[in-house]
Amino acid sequence: MTKRLDAQYWTERYKENQTGWDVxxxxxxxxxxxxxxYQKEVKILIPGAGNAHEAKYAFENGFQNVYVLDISAHPLEKFQKSCSSFPEKQLLHKDFFEHEDKYDLILEQTFFCALDPSLRSEYVKKMHSLLNPGGKLVGVLFGVEFTYDGPPFGGKREDYLDLFGEKFSKLSIEPCYNSIVPRQGSELFLMAEK
Structure with missing residues (x-):
């Protein structure tokens, strides 16, 4: 059975500071x-962005066409306060699976692992549909399986290659050489091009 965690679930996690994935x-x-x-005009989506640290970093480094999407309004409101010059119209309070637009780059950072594994095939199809031709999905996946019922949900590189290979013929999933210390040896870097 699909376990789709809703906005209320994530809002409670943020309000109670149960955000162990957030570094x-x-x-x-x-x-x-x-x-x-170097092409700072690329249109970027960061889905399931939470506190959106990657969006803030991108925006402060010249990427003005960054869109932040989350199912919970709570982290988006916090982000707007912490990065007040970020355009409000680029903060998207939506369900990722209902979002429609096109992007040059989608950044994956702790969103895939937050979704029930039964949604992974749907995730890959949706990511593919949101990318422009030549667009890329880039980010970090957990390359370990967890012994508890998530989120986060982990997995194996071989399974990810099969999963993402359903839609992406240009695909690389390799051990991450530059993970933060607590995650060293447990992350894979994903690059998938449409």
Missing amino acids: GSATTPIKQYLDQI
Whole structure:
């Protein structure tokens, strides 16, 4: 049975500070990926963004076309206060699976692992549909399986290759060499191009 965690579930997690996935800043793999992009006009989506540290980092480093999406309004409101110059129209309070638009780049940071694994095929199809031709889905996945019922939900590289390979022929999923210390050895870096 699909376990779709709703806005109320995530809002409560944020209000009660049960956000163990949130490291308080943009993580190194995403920062270093963004640092090597010189075309700052690319249209970027960060789904399930939560406190949106990656969005703040991108925006403060010249990416003005960044869109932040979350099912819970609570972290979006907090983000707006912490990054007041960020355009309000680029804060999207929606269900990812109902969102319609096109992007050049989608950043994955702790969203995939927050979804019940039964939604993973739907996630891949939706990501593919949201990308422009030549657009990329880039980010970090957990490359370990957890011994408890998530979220977060982990997985194996081989399974991810099969899953993302259903829609993306240009695909790389490799061990992450620049994870933050607590996550070293447990993350995979994903690059999938439409």
